[in-house]
Amino acid sequence: MPNTPEQAIANAAAQSVNGPVYGSGQCLMRVRLAYGVTTTIPNAAASWAASTHKHPTTDPASIPRGVPIYWTGGSHGYGHVAIATGDGNCWSTDIRRTGYFDLVPITEIHAKWGLTLVGWTDDVNGVVVNTTEDPMAARIDGVDLSHWQSNVSATDLAAAKAAGVRWAYHKATEGTNSTDPAYPARVKLIRSSGLAFGSYHFARPSASSGAAQARYFLSVASIQPGDMRPMLDLEDDGGLSRAALTAWVGDFVAAVIAATGVPPFIYTHFALDKTFDCPLWVARYSDKMLAPVVPAPWKTWSIWQESDGVYGKPNSIPGLGNVDLNTMNGDPAALTKAFQIPGGVPVTPKPVPPPAPTPEETVTPADIKAIAAAVADINIVNKDASGKVEGNGTLAGMISRLDIANNQAADKLDALTKAVTELNATLQAAISAGK
Numbered sequence: 001m002p003n004t005p006e007q008a009i010a011n012a013a014a015q016s017v018n019g020p021v022y023g024s025g026q027c028l029m030r031v032r033l034a035y036g037v038t039t040t041i042p043n044a045a046a047s048w049a050a051s052t053h054k055h056p057t058t059d060p061a062s063i064p065r066g067v068p069i070y071w072t073g074g075s076h077g078y079g080h081v082a083i084a085t086g087d088g089n090c091w092s093t094d095i096r097r098t099g100y101f102d103l104v105p106i107t108e109i110h111a112k113w114g115l116t117l118v119g120w121t122d123d124v125n126g127v128v129v130n131t132t133e134d135p136m137a138a139r140i141d142g143v144d145l146s147h148w149q150s151n152v153s154a155t156d157l158a159a160a161k162a163a164g165v166r167w168a169y170h171k172a173t174e175g176t177n178s179t180d181p182a183y184p185a186r187v188k189l190i191r192s193s194g195l196a197f198g199s200y201h202f203a204r205p206s207a208s209s210g211a212a213q214a215r216y217f218l219s220v221a222s223i224q225p226g227d228m229r230p231m232l233d234l235e236d237d238g239g240l241s242r243a244a245l246t247a248w249v250g251d252f253v254a255a256v257i258a259a260t261g262v263p264p265f266i267y268t269h270f271a272l273d274k275t276f277d278c279p280l281w282v283a284r285y286s287d288k289m290l291a292p293v294v295p296a297p298w299k300t301w302s303i304w305q306e307s308d309g310v311y312g313k314p315n316s317i318p319g320l321g322n323v324d325l326n327t328m329n330g331d332p333a334a335l336t337k338a339f340q341i342p343g344g345v346p347v348t349p350k351p352v353p354p355p356a357p358t359p360e361e362t363v364t365p366a367d368i369k370a371i372a373a374a375v376a377d378i379n380i381v382n383k384d385a386s387g388k389v390e391g392n393g394t395l396a397g398m399i400s401r402l403d404i405a406n407n408q409a410a411d412k413l414d415a416l417t418k419a420v421t422e423l424n425a426t427l428q429a430a431i432s433a434g435k
Contacts, residue, residue, distance in 0.1 A: 005066020159319025206238030
């Protein structure tokens with residue numbers, strides 16, 4: 001059985017200090033030895049070509065910890081392979097010292113040797129190395145639900161609990177105007193089952209700000225001490241840049257911390273610039289139980305959604321059947337307790353203050369006089385225009401031949417003139433009353 005990703009990293013680090021020293025140009029041999037894999041494939045470029053578990057990328061920040069990372073090119077076309085550490089660095093041979101592993105930025109490989117980064121793999125020469133041991137992968141610690149899972153009963157939850165499920169999350173809200181219709185009843189049902197309960201919000205970053213969506217979520221969600229901390233479901237980036245999405249998430253997280261005292265889980269595959277001290281919940285479904293890809297800048301995952309009810313082993317749970325299934329990265333009893341909201345008073349979101357009222361403007365006697373003067377000027381212009389029309393025979397003849405539409409327009413003009421005259425009289429009376 002091959003070494004785990006963490007064991008491969010440890011082996012590379014040990015060789016960097018203690019040796020043994022190898023000749024140059026043997027990157028594939030040393031990487032496969034770190035993973036404990038044998039092969040007859042001759043070089044890194046051939047290993048990349050033969051892989052059936054490729055993840056092409058040119059972004060060093062997107063490459064997870066503990067996986068083989070590949071470049072192509074070189075004077076002989078052999079390429080290069082190293083071991084990624086998940087933080088933009090890698091353990092690479094020959095880059096600093098011939099025959100040794102050294103921890104260097106991934107970008108240094110291209111800068112020094114001119115090689116082209118092509119991606120990473122879950123395997124080394126066909127042997128899967130980025131995998132999780134079966135005992136943990138087979139353990140289901142929690143489920144996450146929404147209204148899409150219909151007919152959830154107390155009996156179903158009791159069967160799931162008996163099978164080892166410790167907690168259940170349920171969708172509460174989406175965006176700023178959608179509440180999951182099953183949420184209110186499921187809150188009571190799950191809590192009465194004895195499972196730890198958690199609420200989550202499905203993010204729509206293009207719809208409104210992170211703070212606005214957090215306020216909406218907190219106004220709907222039933223959150224109390226002993227619950228699992230809330231979760232932000234970030235599957236939609238709204239077309240935002242990485243920096244803008246990070247800022248959006250930061251606003252959401254700040255509002256949740258202010259209300260609950262704890263940072264929420266973030267369920268996502270998107271790379272961000274900050275974690276905001278939020279534990280990572282990540283999905284990857286594979287019948288081979290390939291380990292989840294950890295997006296930057298997280299170094300590891302806290303909850304792995306290992307099955308969507310179709311792929312993954314197992315892909316169902318007694319009582320609830322084929323639902324989203326999750327395992328925790330460590331002892332489930334300790335972690336469930338660690339991720340619960342501490343005791344104290346029930347969590348009540350702070351009320352959002354209404355917008356400040358717009359001050360009303362006061363009309364002074366001077367304003368009324370100015371309006372009256374303007375109206376008087378309009379009357380003079382209207383009367384002058386009327387006199388010119390009546391004194392011009394040719395123009396009068398033309399007006400008499402206008403169609404019905406023009407006559408209606410003239411009627412409207414007369415009505416407007418009358419209205420202005422009445423307004424003038426009213427304003428004059430107001431001025432007199434204000435003296």
